[in-house]
Amino acid sequence: MITTQHIxxxxxxxxxxxxxxxxxxxxEIVAIAGPSGAGKTTLLxxxxxxxxxxxxxxxxxxxxxxxxxxKELSTFRNQHIGxxxxxxxxxxxxxALENVMIPALIANRNAHQAEKKANEIxxxxxxxxxxxxxxxxLSGGEKQRVSVARALINExxxxxxxEPSGSLDTKNKEELHNLFFDLRERFGQTFVIVTxxxxxxxxxxxxxxxxxxYIV
Numbered sequence: 001m002i003t004t005q006h007i008x009x010x011x012x013x014x015x016x017x018x019x020x021x022x023x024x025x026x027x028e029i030v031a032i033a034g035p036s037g038a039g040k041t042t043l044l045x046x047x048x049x050x051x052x053x054x055x056x057x058x059x060x061x062x063x064x065x066x067x068x069x070x071k072e073l074s075t076f077r078n079q080h081i082g083x084x085x086x087x088x089x090x091x092x093x094x095x096a097l098e099n100v101m102i103p104a105l106i107a108n109r110n111a112h113q114a115e116k117k118a119n120e121i122x123x124x125x126x127x128x129x130x131x132x133x134x135x136x137x138l139s140g141g142e143k144q145r146v147s148v149a150r151a152l153i154n155e156x157x158x159x160x161x162x163e164p165s166g167s168l169d170t171k172n173k174e175e176l177h178n179l180f181f182d183l184r185e186r187f188g189q190t191f192v193i194v195t196x197x198x199x200x201x202x203x204x205x206x207x208x209x210x211x212x213x214y215i216v
Contacts, residue, residue, distance in 0.1 A: 034216075
């Protein structure tokens, strides 16, 4: 599903990733753990094609993403990768439903079909009564579930999450963690999750520890 070979990345004179070899199997939930500054988020952004490595190869679902041109890469990202961020990254001027629909509309899906799909996912996530609320009218847990729905709208094969429960209280954190495993069972997605949360890491199928730009 995901294979990286000898991924390196530097910012000015600081080398953040120092030759990362990683394989994630289809349907796995993998946690990437390690201290701040280990290179976890940089690696996740490179896997998600949001940033480019200095060297190395990345293959996702059989596609060598480093060989894709910019427009092809944007299309691939939109169709195959879903993102969940710590602070939701919802657009404040749009409702929950509209936020979820955005990736589908970017993919040129029919607006009616996109709305129907967004409604179905939000209903599945327990947000049926909140679809017309804007982010400022939602709780932290609700906003994070909206961001999960947005990540799912295009039925991607890979979900990448960067500290997804970092801003949540204990109750909402546990509900979100349970949700990841429910989604894996229902939709069969592969999850790669950067987290400092020990409970989430322990529940994952595998923990990848990083330190000083290396997998240890």
